[in-house]
Amino acid sequence: MGKYSHSVASGLHFYIPLFQKIRKVSLAMEPLALPNYSIITKDNADVSASLTLNYHVTDAVKYQYENTDSVESMAQLVRGHLRDIIGRMDLNEALAQPPRSIRNSH
Numbered sequence: 001m002g003k004y005s006h007s008v009a010s011g012l013h014f015y016i017p018l019f020q021k022i023r024k025v026s027l028a029m030e031p032l033a034l035p036n037y038s039i040i041t042k043d044n045a046d047v048s049a050s051l052t053l054n055y056h057v058t059d060a061v062k063y064q065y066e067n068t069d070s071v072e073s074m075a076q077l078v079r080g081h082l083r084d085i086i087g088r089m090d091l092n093e094a095l096a097q098p099p100r101s102i103r104n105s106h
Contacts, residue, residue, distance in 0.1 A: 004065055025060040034075055039083050045091035053078050 008022065015022060034051040041047055055074055057063045063070050086094050 004061060007061065023064055025057055025063060027057050027060070029054055029056045032071060032075070034079070037079055037082070039086045041086055041089055041091050041094050043090040045094075047086060047091065047094055049082060049086070051078060051082065 013022075032053040032055065034053060036048050036050050039047050039049055053075055055071075067073050089097070
């Protein structure tokens, strides 16, 4: 009790309500709007960025059991990537760049 035992496919399945629990995980693309985020550029200018994180779950077991808060972990990773990218630019270069998609290669 209290640990992962197996995944179930779609269809009719029976479980014991007091001893077993089924957790549903959506595998569809989920958008998550992050609040405005302040970033310092290479020339010490403060830039405010708004972010939308689009994610989808590929492994439901890892999503549920390997992180305490998977969505917050992803948000922190995206903020870190953005801070790294904008931090290497000066203000004029950062403002001249069109909005773009940042893809994680991990």
